[in-house]
Amino acid sequence: MxxxxxxxxxxxxxxxxxxxxxxxxxxxxxxxxxxxxxxxxxxxxxxxxxxxxxxxxxYDRFRFFPCGKVHLRICNGTTCFINGSTSVVAAVREALGIEAGQTTRDGRFSYELTSCMGGCNEGPVVATGETYFTHVRVEDIPEMISKLKALADLK
Ligand code: FES
Structure with a gap:
Protein backbone atom coordinates (compact mmCIF):
# COMPACT_ATOMS: atom_id res chain seq x y z
CA MET A 1 0.00 0.00 0.00
CA TYR A 59 -3.62 28.23 1.99
CA ASP A 60 0.02 29.29 1.94
CA ARG A 61 1.04 26.30 4.06
CA PHE A 62 0.73 23.87 1.13
CA ARG A 63 3.64 23.26 -1.22
CA PHE A 64 3.43 21.87 -4.73
CA PHE A 65 7.09 21.21 -5.32
CA PRO A 66 9.68 19.04 -3.63
CA CYS A 67 11.76 21.08 -1.21
CA GLY A 68 15.52 21.37 -1.51
CA LYS A 69 17.76 19.40 0.83
CA VAL A 70 17.90 22.61 2.84
CA HIS A 71 14.56 24.37 3.01
CA LEU A 72 14.66 27.87 4.48
CA ARG A 73 11.71 29.54 6.10
CA ILE A 74 12.07 33.31 6.15
CA CYS A 75 9.75 35.15 8.48
CA ASN A 76 7.71 37.78 6.74
CA GLY A 77 5.66 38.72 9.80
CA THR A 78 5.10 42.34 10.71
CA THR A 79 7.94 42.76 13.20
CA CYS A 80 10.49 41.01 11.00
CA PHE A 81 9.27 43.10 8.09
CA ILE A 82 9.84 46.28 10.10
CA ASN A 83 13.29 44.98 11.05
CA GLY A 84 14.34 44.40 7.45
CA SER A 85 13.14 40.98 6.34
CA THR A 86 12.50 42.31 2.83
CA SER A 87 16.22 42.96 2.38
CA VAL A 88 17.02 39.53 3.80
CA VAL A 89 14.63 37.90 1.32
CA ALA A 90 16.25 39.86 -1.52
CA ALA A 91 19.71 38.72 -0.41
CA VAL A 92 18.60 35.07 -0.25
CA ARG A 93 16.97 35.40 -3.66
CA GLU A 94 20.18 36.78 -5.11
CA ALA A 95 22.41 34.21 -3.40
CA LEU A 96 20.31 31.23 -4.56
CA GLY A 97 19.02 32.59 -7.86
CA ILE A 98 15.46 31.44 -7.16
CA GLU A 99 12.18 32.93 -6.01
CA ALA A 100 10.29 31.83 -2.91
CA GLY A 101 8.53 28.57 -3.67
CA GLN A 102 11.21 27.36 -6.09
CA THR A 103 14.03 24.84 -5.68
CA THR A 104 17.56 25.31 -7.01
CA ARG A 105 18.47 23.14 -10.00
CA ASP A 106 20.96 21.19 -7.95
CA GLY A 107 18.22 20.39 -5.45
CA ARG A 108 20.17 21.84 -2.55
CA PHE A 109 17.95 24.78 -1.60
CA SER A 110 14.43 26.05 -1.52
CA TYR A 111 12.82 28.73 0.58
CA GLU A 112 9.46 30.09 1.53
CA LEU A 113 8.15 33.16 3.31
CA THR A 114 6.22 32.46 6.47
CA SER A 115 4.07 34.29 8.93
CA CYS A 116 5.38 35.06 12.44
CA MET A 117 7.58 32.31 13.86
CA GLY A 118 7.30 33.58 17.42
CA GLY A 119 10.71 35.21 17.71
CA CYS A 120 9.74 38.79 17.00
CA ASN A 121 12.23 40.28 19.48
CA GLU A 122 15.02 38.55 17.59
CA GLY A 123 14.02 39.24 14.02
CA PRO A 124 14.54 39.05 11.21
CA VAL A 125 14.32 35.28 11.71
CA VAL A 126 15.34 32.61 9.21
CA ALA A 127 14.96 28.91 10.00
CA THR A 128 15.71 25.53 8.52
CA GLY A 129 14.38 22.48 10.32
CA GLU A 130 14.94 23.12 14.02
CA THR A 131 17.79 25.58 13.43
CA TYR A 132 16.95 29.25 13.84
CA PHE A 133 19.04 32.22 12.75
CA THR A 134 18.11 35.42 14.55
CA HIS A 135 18.89 39.11 14.01
CA VAL A 136 19.77 38.14 10.45
CA ARG A 137 21.39 40.91 8.43
CA VAL A 138 21.88 41.09 4.69
CA GLU A 139 25.63 40.80 5.13
CA ASP A 140 25.14 37.47 7.00
CA ILE A 141 23.51 35.75 4.02
CA PRO A 142 26.59 34.74 1.95
CA GLU A 143 28.24 33.00 4.90
CA MET A 144 24.94 31.42 6.00
CA ILE A 145 24.33 30.01 2.53
CA SER A 146 27.91 28.79 2.29
CA LYS A 147 27.60 26.87 5.59
CA LEU A 148 24.22 25.47 4.61
CA LYS A 149 25.64 24.25 1.28
CA ALA A 150 28.01 22.06 3.23
CA LEU A 151 25.05 20.78 5.25
CA ALA A 152 23.07 20.07 2.07
CA ASP A 153 25.99 18.09 0.68
CA LEU A 154 25.91 15.81 3.73
CA LYS A 155 22.27 14.92 3.11
S1 FES B 1 7.35 38.64 12.98
FE1 FES B 1 9.05 37.35 12.58
S2 FES B 1 9.19 36.11 14.32
FE2 FES B 1 7.43 37.33 14.69
Missing part, protein backbone atom coordinates in the same frame (compact mmCIF):
# COMPACT_ATOMS: atom_id res chain seq x y z
CA UNK A 2 1.41 3.43 -0.94
CA UNK A 3 1.74 6.20 1.62
CA UNK A 4 -1.12 8.05 -0.07
CA UNK A 5 -3.39 4.99 -0.01
CA UNK A 6 -2.52 4.44 3.63
CA UNK A 7 -3.47 8.04 4.50
CA UNK A 8 -6.71 7.88 2.50
CA UNK A 9 -7.70 4.67 4.28
CA UNK A 10 -8.13 6.74 7.46
CA UNK A 11 -10.83 8.89 5.89
CA UNK A 12 -14.32 8.36 4.56
CA UNK A 13 -14.55 8.20 0.79
CA UNK A 14 -16.44 11.12 -0.74
CA UNK A 15 -16.29 13.27 2.41
CA UNK A 16 -15.34 16.75 1.20
CA UNK A 17 -14.83 17.86 4.82
CA UNK A 18 -11.74 15.65 4.88
CA UNK A 19 -9.94 17.55 2.14
CA UNK A 20 -7.75 19.84 4.28
CA UNK A 21 -6.76 17.12 6.80
CA UNK A 22 -5.88 14.80 3.90
CA UNK A 23 -3.78 17.50 2.23
CA UNK A 24 -1.99 18.13 5.53
CA UNK A 25 -1.31 14.43 6.12
CA UNK A 26 0.03 13.88 2.61
CA UNK A 27 2.24 16.96 2.74
CA UNK A 28 3.62 15.81 6.08
CA UNK A 29 4.33 12.35 4.69
CA UNK A 30 5.72 13.36 1.29
CA UNK A 31 7.00 16.88 1.88
CA UNK A 32 4.74 18.41 -0.76
CA UNK A 33 1.56 17.82 -2.76
CA UNK A 34 2.42 16.17 -6.05
CA UNK A 35 0.17 16.11 -9.10
CA UNK A 36 -0.27 12.38 -8.50
CA UNK A 37 -1.42 13.04 -4.92
CA UNK A 38 -3.98 15.63 -6.07
CA UNK A 39 -5.34 13.20 -8.67
CA UNK A 40 -5.59 10.39 -6.08
CA UNK A 41 -7.37 12.69 -3.61
CA UNK A 42 -9.77 13.82 -6.35
CA UNK A 43 -10.69 10.23 -7.11
CA UNK A 44 -11.15 9.43 -3.43
CA UNK A 45 -13.25 12.48 -2.55
CA UNK A 46 -15.07 12.63 -5.90
CA UNK A 47 -13.82 16.17 -6.48
CA UNK A 48 -12.20 17.69 -9.53
CA UNK A 49 -8.46 18.20 -9.37
CA UNK A 50 -8.99 21.82 -10.43
CA UNK A 51 -11.18 22.43 -7.38
CA UNK A 52 -8.71 20.71 -5.04
CA UNK A 53 -5.79 22.65 -6.46
CA UNK A 54 -7.77 25.90 -6.21
CA UNK A 55 -8.61 25.27 -2.56
CA UNK A 56 -5.11 24.13 -1.67
CA UNK A 57 -3.46 27.19 -3.21
CA UNK A 58 -5.69 29.37 -1.02
Missing amino acids: SKIDDILSHYREGSHDSLIPILQDIQEAEGYLSENAIVRIGGFLHMSTTKIFGLATF
Whole structure:
Protein backbone atom coordinates (compact mmCIF):
# COMPACT_ATOMS: atom_id res chain seq x y z
CA MET A 1 0.00 0.00 0.00
CA SER A 2 1.41 3.43 -0.94
CA LYS A 3 1.74 6.20 1.62
CA ILE A 4 -1.12 8.05 -0.07
CA ASP A 5 -3.39 4.99 -0.01
CA ASP A 6 -2.52 4.44 3.63
CA ILE A 7 -3.47 8.04 4.50
CA LEU A 8 -6.71 7.88 2.50
CA SER A 9 -7.70 4.67 4.28
CA HIS A 10 -8.13 6.74 7.46
CA TYR A 11 -10.83 8.89 5.89
CA ARG A 12 -14.32 8.36 4.56
CA GLU A 13 -14.55 8.20 0.79
CA GLY A 14 -16.44 11.12 -0.74
CA SER A 15 -16.29 13.27 2.41
CA HIS A 16 -15.34 16.75 1.20
CA ASP A 17 -14.83 17.86 4.82
CA SER A 18 -11.74 15.65 4.88
CA LEU A 19 -9.94 17.55 2.14
CA ILE A 20 -7.75 19.84 4.28
CA PRO A 21 -6.76 17.12 6.80
CA ILE A 22 -5.88 14.80 3.90
CA LEU A 23 -3.78 17.50 2.23
CA GLN A 24 -1.99 18.13 5.53
CA ASP A 25 -1.31 14.43 6.12
CA ILE A 26 0.03 13.88 2.61
CA GLN A 27 2.24 16.96 2.74
CA GLU A 28 3.62 15.81 6.08
CA ALA A 29 4.33 12.35 4.69
CA GLU A 30 5.72 13.36 1.29
CA GLY A 31 7.00 16.88 1.88
CA TYR A 32 4.74 18.41 -0.76
CA LEU A 33 1.56 17.82 -2.76
CA SER A 34 2.42 16.17 -6.05
CA GLU A 35 0.17 16.11 -9.10
CA ASN A 36 -0.27 12.38 -8.50
CA ALA A 37 -1.42 13.04 -4.92
CA ILE A 38 -3.98 15.63 -6.07
CA VAL A 39 -5.34 13.20 -8.67
CA ARG A 40 -5.59 10.39 -6.08
CA ILE A 41 -7.37 12.69 -3.61
CA GLY A 42 -9.77 13.82 -6.35
CA GLY A 43 -10.69 10.23 -7.11
CA PHE A 44 -11.15 9.43 -3.43
CA LEU A 45 -13.25 12.48 -2.55
CA HIS A 46 -15.07 12.63 -5.90
CA MET A 47 -13.82 16.17 -6.48
CA SER A 48 -12.20 17.69 -9.53
CA THR A 49 -8.46 18.20 -9.37
CA THR A 50 -8.99 21.82 -10.43
CA LYS A 51 -11.18 22.43 -7.38
CA ILE A 52 -8.71 20.71 -5.04
CA PHE A 53 -5.79 22.65 -6.46
CA GLY A 54 -7.77 25.90 -6.21
CA LEU A 55 -8.61 25.27 -2.56
CA ALA A 56 -5.11 24.13 -1.67
CA THR A 57 -3.46 27.19 -3.21
CA PHE A 58 -5.69 29.37 -1.02
CA TYR A 59 -3.62 28.23 1.99
CA ASP A 60 0.02 29.29 1.94
CA ARG A 61 1.04 26.30 4.06
CA PHE A 62 0.73 23.87 1.13
CA ARG A 63 3.64 23.26 -1.22
CA PHE A 64 3.43 21.87 -4.73
CA PHE A 65 7.09 21.21 -5.32
CA PRO A 66 9.68 19.04 -3.63
CA CYS A 67 11.76 21.08 -1.21
CA GLY A 68 15.52 21.37 -1.51
CA LYS A 69 17.76 19.40 0.83
CA VAL A 70 17.90 22.61 2.84
CA HIS A 71 14.56 24.37 3.01
CA LEU A 72 14.66 27.87 4.48
CA ARG A 73 11.71 29.54 6.10
CA ILE A 74 12.07 33.31 6.15
CA CYS A 75 9.75 35.15 8.48
CA ASN A 76 7.71 37.78 6.74
CA GLY A 77 5.66 38.72 9.80
CA THR A 78 5.10 42.34 10.71
CA THR A 79 7.94 42.76 13.20
CA CYS A 80 10.49 41.01 11.00
CA PHE A 81 9.27 43.10 8.09
CA ILE A 82 9.84 46.28 10.10
CA ASN A 83 13.29 44.98 11.05
CA GLY A 84 14.34 44.40 7.45
CA SER A 85 13.14 40.98 6.34
CA THR A 86 12.50 42.31 2.83
CA SER A 87 16.22 42.96 2.38
CA VAL A 88 17.02 39.53 3.80
CA VAL A 89 14.63 37.90 1.32
CA ALA A 90 16.25 39.86 -1.52
CA ALA A 91 19.71 38.72 -0.41
CA VAL A 92 18.60 35.07 -0.25
CA ARG A 93 16.97 35.40 -3.66
CA GLU A 94 20.18 36.78 -5.11
CA ALA A 95 22.41 34.21 -3.40
CA LEU A 96 20.31 31.23 -4.56
CA GLY A 97 19.02 32.59 -7.86
CA ILE A 98 15.46 31.44 -7.16
CA GLU A 99 12.18 32.93 -6.01
CA ALA A 100 10.29 31.83 -2.91
CA GLY A 101 8.53 28.57 -3.67
CA GLN A 102 11.21 27.36 -6.09
CA THR A 103 14.03 24.84 -5.68
CA THR A 104 17.56 25.31 -7.01
CA ARG A 105 18.47 23.14 -10.00
CA ASP A 106 20.96 21.19 -7.95
CA GLY A 107 18.22 20.39 -5.45
CA ARG A 108 20.17 21.84 -2.55
CA PHE A 109 17.95 24.78 -1.60
CA SER A 110 14.43 26.05 -1.52
CA TYR A 111 12.82 28.73 0.58
CA GLU A 112 9.46 30.09 1.53
CA LEU A 113 8.15 33.16 3.31
CA THR A 114 6.22 32.46 6.47
CA SER A 115 4.07 34.29 8.93
CA CYS A 116 5.38 35.06 12.44
CA MET A 117 7.58 32.31 13.86
CA GLY A 118 7.30 33.58 17.42
CA GLY A 119 10.71 35.21 17.71
CA CYS A 120 9.74 38.79 17.00
CA ASN A 121 12.23 40.28 19.48
CA GLU A 122 15.02 38.55 17.59
CA GLY A 123 14.02 39.24 14.02
CA PRO A 124 14.54 39.05 11.21
CA VAL A 125 14.32 35.28 11.71
CA VAL A 126 15.34 32.61 9.21
CA ALA A 127 14.96 28.91 10.00
CA THR A 128 15.71 25.53 8.52
CA GLY A 129 14.38 22.48 10.32
CA GLU A 130 14.94 23.12 14.02
CA THR A 131 17.79 25.58 13.43
CA TYR A 132 16.95 29.25 13.84
CA PHE A 133 19.04 32.22 12.75
CA THR A 134 18.11 35.42 14.55
CA HIS A 135 18.89 39.11 14.01
CA VAL A 136 19.77 38.14 10.45
CA ARG A 137 21.39 40.91 8.43
CA VAL A 138 21.88 41.09 4.69
CA GLU A 139 25.63 40.80 5.13
CA ASP A 140 25.14 37.47 7.00
CA ILE A 141 23.51 35.75 4.02
CA PRO A 142 26.59 34.74 1.95
CA GLU A 143 28.24 33.00 4.90
CA MET A 144 24.94 31.42 6.00
CA ILE A 145 24.33 30.01 2.53
CA SER A 146 27.91 28.79 2.29
CA LYS A 147 27.60 26.87 5.59
CA LEU A 148 24.22 25.47 4.61
CA LYS A 149 25.64 24.25 1.28
CA ALA A 150 28.01 22.06 3.23
CA LEU A 151 25.05 20.78 5.25
CA ALA A 152 23.07 20.07 2.07
CA ASP A 153 25.99 18.09 0.68
CA LEU A 154 25.91 15.81 3.73
CA LYS A 155 22.27 14.92 3.11
S1 FES B 1 7.35 38.64 12.98
FE1 FES B 1 9.05 37.35 12.58
S2 FES B 1 9.19 36.11 14.32
FE2 FES B 1 7.43 37.33 14.69
